[in-house]
Amino acid sequence: MAYNSLTKEEEDVIVNKGTEYPFTGEYDNFYLPGTFICRRCNLPLFSSKSKFDAHCGWPAFDDNFPNALKRLPDPDGVRTEIECSNCGAHLGHEFIGENLTDKNVRECVNSVSIKFIPQSQDLPQVLTA
Secondary structure (H helix, E strand, O other): OOOOOOOHHHHHHHOOOOOOOOOOOOOOOOOOOEEEEEOOOOOEEEEHHHEEOOOOOOOEEOOOOOOOEEEEEOOOOOOEEEEEOOOOOEEEEEEEOOOOOOOOEEEEEOHHHEEEEEOOOOOOOOOOO
């Protein structure tokens, strides 16, 4: 199987580890019930129940599905990068200790790295390389 095809903007973020401009992503101010999946491979990453408004300009989550994320030291030496555990797609960064929620974690995610599936729809099949 092959991964989903990506636009140039999606590839810039997902493959080349770019970042979309803050407050421009389609899921920044978005709060419908459902599941956020990896745009590249369809792996379920976050429930909409874990999404919160961090006022940071990107979608923020304080929990993820088990084994959905891979955490890596960011090349800047300060932050922790988060990737899809299935395909390695760059999602964003993890921040701990900001006290924004009871879980005290913020998964700060680029909207172009994820896709929303409404609660009323079946999740698509997870793709592998």
